[in-house]
Amino acid sequence: MFSEQAAQRAHTLLSPPSASNATFARVPVSTYTNSSQPFRLGERSFSRQYAHIYATRLLQMRPFLVSRAEQHWGDGVQVKKLCELQPGEKCCVVGTLFKAMPLQPSILREISEEHNLLPQPPRSKYIHPDDELILEDELQRIKLEGSIDASKLVTGTVLAVLGSARDSGKFLVEDHCFAELAPQKPAPPLDTDRFVLLVSGLGLGGGGGESLLGTQLLVDVVTGQLGDEGEQCSAAHVSRVILAGNLLSYNTQSRDSINKAKYLTKKTQAASVEAVKMLDEILLQLSASVPVDVMPGEFDPTNYTLPQQPLHPCMFPLATAYSTLQLVTNPYQATIDGVRFLGTSGQNVSDIFRYSSMEDHLEILEWTLRVRHISPTAPDTLGCYPFYKTDPFIFPECPHVYFCGNTPKFGSKIFLGPEEQRVLLVAVPDFSTTQTACLVNLRSLACQPISFSGFGAEDEDLGGLGLGP
Amino acid sequence: MADQLYLENIDEFVTDQNKIVTYKWLSYTLGVHVNQAKQMLYDYVERKRKENSGAQLHVTYLVSGSLIQNGHSCHKVAVVREDKLEAVKSKLAVTASIHVYSIQKAMLKDSGPLFNTDYDILKSNLQNCSKFSAIQCAAAVPRAAAESSSSEKFEQSNLQVSSETPANNELTTNGHSLPTSKQIFQQPKGIMGMFASKAASKTQDVNKETKTETKEVTNVSTGNKAPGKGNVMSNFFGKAAMNKLKVNLDSEQAVKEEKIVEQPPVSVTEPNLAAPTGLKKSSKKAEPVKMQQKEKKRGKRVELSDDETKETENMKKKRRRIKLPESDSSEDEVIPDSPGDYEAESPSPPPPPSPPPEPLPNNEPEPPSVKSSSGEKRKRKRVLKSKTFVDEEGCIVTEKVYESESCTDSEDELKMKTSSVHRPSTMTVKKEPKEERKGPKKGTAALGKANRQVSITGFFQRK
Numbered sequence: 001m002f003s004e005q006a007a008q009r010a011h012t013l014l015s016p017p018s019a020s021n022a023t024f025a026r027v028p029v030s031t032y033t034n035s036s037q038p039f040r041l042g043e044r045s046f047s048r049q050y051a052h053i054y055a056t057r058l059l060q061m062r063p064f065l066v067s068r069a070e071q072h073w074g075d076g077v078q079v080k081k082l083c084e085l086q087p088g089e090k091c092c093v094v095g096t097l098f099k100a101m102p103l104q105p106s107i108l109r110e111i112s113e114e115h116n117l118l119p120q121p122p123r124s125k126y127i128h129p130d131d132e133l134i135l136e137d138e139l140q141r142i143k144l145e146g147s148i149d150a151s152k153l154v155t156g157t158v159l160a161v162l163g164s165a166r167d168s169g170k171f172l173v174e175d176h177c178f179a180e181l182a183p184q185k186p187a188p189p190l191d192t193d194r195f196v197l198l199v200s201g202l203g204l205g206g207g208g209g210e211s212l213l214g215t216q217l218l219v220d221v222v223t224g225q226l227g228d229e230g231e232q233c234s235a236a237h238v239s240r241v242i243l244a245g246n247l248l249s250y251n252t253q254s255r256d257s258i259n260k261a262k263y264l265t266k267k268t269q270a271a272s273v274e275a276v277k278m279l280d281e282i283l284l285q286l287s288a289s290v291p292v293d294v295m296p297g298e299f300d301p302t303n304y305t306l307p308q309q310p311l312h313p314c315m316f317p318l319a320t321a322y323s324t325l326q327l328v329t330n331p332y333q334a335t336i337d338g339v340r341f342l343g344t345s346g347q348n349v350s351d352i353f354r355y356s357s358m359e360d361h362l363e364i365l366e367w368t369l370r371v372r373h374i375s376p377t378a379p380d381t382l383g384c385y386p387f388y389k390t391d392p393f394i395f396p397e398c399p400h401v402y403f404c405g406n407t408p409k410f411g412s413k414i415f416l417g418p419e420e421q422r423v424l425l426v427a428v429p430d431f432s433t434t435q436t437a438c439l440v441n442l443r444s445l446a447c448q449p450i451s452f453s454g455f456g457a458e459d460e461d462l463g464g465l466g467l468g469p
Numbered sequence: 470m471a472d473q474l475y476l477e478n479i480d481e482f483v484t485d486q487n488k489i490v491t492y493k494w495l496s497y498t499l500g501v502h503v504n505q506a507k508q509m510l511y512d513y514v515e516r517k518r519k520e521n522s523g524a525q526l527h528v529t530y531l532v533s534g535s536l537i538q539n540g541h542s543c544h545k546v547a548v549v550r551e552d553k554l555e556a557v558k559s560k561l562a563v564t565a566s567i568h569v570y571s572i573q574k575a576m577l578k579d580s581g582p583l584f585n586t587d588y589d590i591l592k593s594n595l596q597n598c599s600k601f602s603a604i605q606c607a608a609a610v611p612r613a614a615a616e617s618s619s620s621e622k623f624e625q626s627n628l629q630v631s632s633e634t635p636a637n638n639e640l641t642t643n644g645h646s647l648p649t650s651k652q653i654f655q656q657p658k659g660i661m662g663m664f665a666s667k668a669a670s671k672t673q674d675v676n677k678e679t680k681t682e683t684k685e686v687t688n689v690s691t692g693n694k695a696p697g698k699g700n701v702m703s704n705f706f707g708k709a710a711m712n713k714l715k716v717n718l719d720s721e722q723a724v725k726e727e728k729i730v731e732q733p734p735v736s737v738t739e740p741n742l743a744a745p746t747g748l749k750k751s752s753k754k755a756e757p758v759k760m761q762q763k764e765k766k767r768g769k770r771v772e773l774s775d776d777e778t779k780e781t782e783n784m785k786k787k788r789r790r791i792k793l794p795e796s797d798s799s800e801d802e803v804i805p806d807s808p809g810d811y812e813a814e815s816p817s818p819p820p821p822p823s824p825p826p827e828p829l830p831n832n833e834p835e836p837p838s839v840k841s842s843s844g845e846k847r848k849r850k851r852v853l854k855s856k857t858f859v860d861e862e863g864c865i866v867t868e869k870v871y872e873s874e875s876c877t878d879s880e881d882e883l884k885m886k887t888s889s890v891h892r893p894s895t896m897t898v899k900k901e902p903k904e905e906r907k908g909p910k911k912g913t914a915a916l917g918k919a920n921r922q923v924s925i926t927g928f929f930q931r932k
Contacts, residue, residue, distance in 0.1 A: 002535075002544050003533075003534055003535030003542065003544045003563050003565050004535070004563060006533070006544075006565035006566065007534065007535075007563045007564060007565045011566065011567060012504070012508075013504060013507045013508055013511065013566070013567070013568035013569070014511050014567060014568065014569075015508060015511065015512075016508060016511070016512040016515075017475075017505050017508040017509050017512060018505070018508060021502040021503075021504040021505050021603070022504070022603065023502070023602075023603055023604070023605055024603055024604050024605075025604070025605055025606075025607065026604050026605065026606035026607065026608070026609075028607060028608065029608060209581055209584070212584055212588075213548070213580050213581070213583065213584040216584055216587060216588070217546055217548070220493070221533075221546055223598075223599055223602050223604060224503075224599075224602045224603040224604030225492075225493060225496075225503045225601075225602050225603065226531060226533075226546065227531070227533055227546070227565065227566040227568070228565065228566030228567070228568060229504065229566075229603070230565055230566060231533060231565045231566045232504075232603040232604060234565075235604060236603075236604045281591070281592070281595065284595060284598065285591070285598045285599070287609060288598055288599040288606070288609050289599045289602065289604055289605075289606045289609055290604075290606055290609070291608060291609075318595065320612075321611045321612055322609050322610070322611055322612070323608070323609075323610065323612055324606070324608055324609045410541070412541070436543075439544070448535075448541065448542060448543065448544055449541055449543045449544070450543070450544040450545075450546065451543060451544070451545055451546070452545075452546045452547070453545070453546075453547045453548070454547070454548045454579065454580030454581075454583070454584075455529075455547075455548060455549055455550055455553070455579060455580050456578075456579040456580065
């Protein structure tokens with residue numbers, strides 16, 4: 001682990017100056033390939049309907065589900081389409097799930113005058129005991145009932161259900177299964193410890209001074225300014241830093257300036273301008289020392305719909321001077337030193353959190369992996385580009401490290417798949433609130449949180465440092 | 470001795486200047502490796518305490534190590550006050566490093582000032598922020614300046630139409646820009662010579678601009694200089710002007726290719742005139758060349774007043790070739806920074822009243838802001854614009870004028886439309902000779918406004 005390795009060298013800094021000071025060379029990038037090409041959009045046309053993305057999703061997922069169904073329920077199971085269903089006959093159906101939620105914000109209901117409804121205030125969860133599940137395939141839809149838990153599932157999931165159709169026109173479910181993990185290529189073994197630092201939610205421009213010191217300490221550790229020689233030597237093994245979204249804080253969005261009269265906002269600068277300048281300086285310090293990948297997040301100045309396109313380099317005049325700075329998409333996938341990384345800035349997970357009863361972000365992350373889709377709720381409740389040829393959010397193969405940013409707390413888990421896939425799931429916490437980042441060890445596929453703190457007037461009993469009893 | 474020197478330095482910083490001396494601050498100030506700075510601080514503290522145990526010194530330490538928390542082994546990095554150091558150390562399972570973070574005279578309530586100190590020293594050393602660090606990265610090499618300026622071209626190329634070489638090529642290929650960087654070397658110097666007062670600050674911009682220019686040498690040779698120069702000039706103006714200027718220049722490039730031939734002689738003459746106060750002189754020299762060009766020009770003329778600084782002259786030249794596209798008319802009346810800029814820019818008092826051969830019309834800070842009020846066609850329309858400039862007496866004059874591409878004799882009249890009060894009549898005298906000079910130069914200008922009096926002083930012109 002990082003700490004143990006760091007502690008191995010003798011402490012030299014509590015002593016008079018020595019003649020020479022060690023300088024460590026950053027581990028060179030041995031292999032890096034950016035495989036986010038499916039998430040890059042070229043010419044964008046929004047004149048298409050979203051039905052096509054569901055059609056292609058079902059088309060792509062169907063073969064995986066059929067093979068899983070045969071694995072689970074035996075080769076003899078009959079896989080039928082909805083139009084071929086006979087009442088009372090036990091069979092398996094593959095389709096896309098739709099969850100009818102009465103609490104789901106519906107713009108049509110809001111603007112409909114006959115209902116005279118006030119707009120619904122945002123809630124943290126929109127689930128309700130009355131939610132119903134409906135299975136849709138290419139041609140028909142049917143209501144599901146039985147041993148299937150509606151609260152855990154979300155719209156857009158493609159799954160296979162085993163059961164039989166009732167006379168009432170509903171489908172009684174006995175069992176269901178997901179596509180599970182995609183095949184995984186094993187990662188080549190590494191001989192030295194190499195780390196990748198995952199940070200998300202820097203939240204610049206948020207006005208909180210405490211997190212700025214934490215951010216500065218983070219940058220200092222990675223660039224080798226802070227710490228003793230042992231720690232600096234370990235930090236030199238950090239081969240990459242990935243900033244997973246929300247570099248700017250929610251406060252920089254200045255949404256109300258749209259509603260204000262123009263004469264009030266004429267000469268005011270957007271809050272994001274200062275924040276981006278600060279971000280540029282931080283990126284300059286980082287990219288002068290380590291390769292950095294910057295992913296946009298929910299509050300960053302890029303497009304809203306998934307997949308979010310990279311931030312424009314013109315915003316970072318100082319930092320783009322270094323070729324180590326890479327501006328990448330959200331979601332992002334790359335192969336770093338032979339280890340496949342795939343991750344998002346957290347919008348997919350937080351959207352599923354709102355529409356299902358799952359509480360733990362790490363659990364949701366695992367669930368998306370098992371469903372073999374990064375973001376099943378897109379385009380229903382999460383903005384998404386109207387794809388029609390392919391759905392790029394389906395996992396083509398299983399990554400080694402799967403992360404999502406901006407979670408409320410740190411979480412990490414090794415997940416084992418049915419075909420001996422081994423995935424490290426990392427829930428990267430929001431740095432502006434937790435002052436915690438994640439160090440992933442590429443050799444052992446383990447993750448260690450690293451947290452930073454200063455001291456304040458109120459920290460009389462080390463509570464702020466998390467070192468209390 | 471060198472050893473004692475740093476001790477004295479630290480002593481001075483802490484006790485005399487009452488500064489907060491962090492290891493990073495010391496490292497940048499003394500130019501030493503960060504670890505050495507930490508050791509220096511420690512040494513100082515030890516000695517000071519030995520000599521004088523009642524010394525007013527507060528020290529903060531950095532402690533890092535691992536700790537079992539929620540089932541994970543969490544690595545903690547914390548800045549702690551001296552009094553908490555032992556407590557924190559005892560909590561950590563494995564201590565990775567401890568060193569002095571900062572020394573200050575007063576007790577700190579919280580770590581905010583530490584961050585401020587570090588931030589300030591970092592801001593002043595941004596370019597070599599990893600110089601004294603313990604980790605050096607071989608891959609972190611700044612891109613060549615030519616490449617980096619291609620990112621500036623991003624903005625331009627987005628606006629520009631078609632025919633230029635894809636800016637993307639510039640980003641990926643290192644090859645082209647480097648050999649051409651030598652060519653442009655003279656140009657920045659020449660341009661800088663003209664902008665003496667702003668030479669230093671604008672050097673980098675100029676270099677970048679001219680570099681972007683030469684990139685497009687293959688396609689649109691001097692047309693490229695236009696954006697370069699235009700951008701240099703636009704540096705003097707506010708952002709609003711910048712956008713308009715860019716739009717202007719871009720459209721200009723898209724439209725005119727023949728002007729390229731004419732441009733080089735003019736542009737070349739400019740670099741050659743490296744006289745620092747030669748703004749006006751150079752404009753004079755460029756005059757004859759411009760005159761010829763103006764004959765050939767089929768398009769718009771913009772008149773610059775003789776008070777205008779060189780940039781505006783250049784901008785005017787470019788504007789002449791432009792069929793100005795429509796742009797937002799809301800900016801016509803607003804000239805954000807131009808008054809201030811103009812003040813700073815005019816390096817010398819306006820030229821002598823003897824009519825300097827400046828066929829340059831009244832300066833418009835935003836050449837591209839000549840917007841037509843109607844549609845997308847590049848008509849030569851007159852648009853009401855405010856122009857601010859320093860006249861020969863050193864007064865700042867703002868006037869609303871109708872700007873038009875098709876400059877005619879009547880243009881001067883139009884320019885006098887709503888002049889400000891202190892405009893001396895001598896100005897009008899100057900205007901006349903200018904006007905006359907402009908007369909022959911206007912080639913195919915429309916003379917529609919020939920007899921219209923647009924401003925109260927308009928009839929002064931008609932002597």
